[in-house]
Amino acid sequence: MSKSTALLTELIEPTIGGLGLQLWGVEHVTQGRYSLLRIYIEREDGITIEDCEAASRQLSALLDVEDPIAGEYTLEVSSPGIDRPLFTAQQFAMYTGTEVRLRTRVAVANRRKFNGRIASVRDNTIVLEMGDEQLELQHDNIEKANIVYRE
Numbered sequence: 001m002s003k004s005t006a007l008l009t010e011l012i013e014p015t016i017g018g019l020g021l022q023l024w025g026v027e028h029v030t031q032g033r034y035s036l037l038r039i040y041i042e043r044e045d046g047i048t049i050e051d052c053e054a055a056s057r058q059l060s061a062l063l064d065v066e067d068p069i070a071g072e073y074t075l076e077v078s079s080p081g082i083d084r085p086l087f088t089a090q091q092f093a094m095y096t097g098t099e100v101r102l103r104t105r106v107a108v109a110n111r112r113k114f115n116g117r118i119a120s121v122r123d124n125t126i127v128l129e130m131g132d133e134q135l136e137l138q139h140d141n142i143e144k145a146n147i148v149y150r151e
Helices: 003-018 049-066 089-094
Strands: 022-031 034-042 072-078 099-108 111-122 125-130 133-138 142-147
Touching: 003 022, 003 034, 003 049, 034 049, 049 072, 089 111, 099 133, 111 133
Parallel strands: 034 072
Antiparallel strands: 022 034, 099 111, 099 142, 111 125, 125 133
């Protein structure tokens, strides 16, 4: 997680918690002078459109006052969905045995993109099972990871 994303997470989490929701993750994507701030929210019994609207209203007010992002940005609030992104080592642990698609920041074994099943999570190390081989990846090196949904 980048320093700016960590600061945004710290700022946003109390507001989301105050709405009775869980902050699943934060993505801040910069494209030139514009950016996208995507907030994923979760609740045990699922997220509704009304939850997203309430969170969006509260976060808009908070971000207007705190002004943590320079320039113009679009705020998007949504559920993580069935192909949910994984942000923390704890989230990887929750989905042990599940297939994921991920990309690393720095190449591992001359690759940056991997598909496999989460075999285990130890401290900050994600063990990915790919066929007959297992690969240990440091969580800090994982740039993006999503659950692979299959019907």
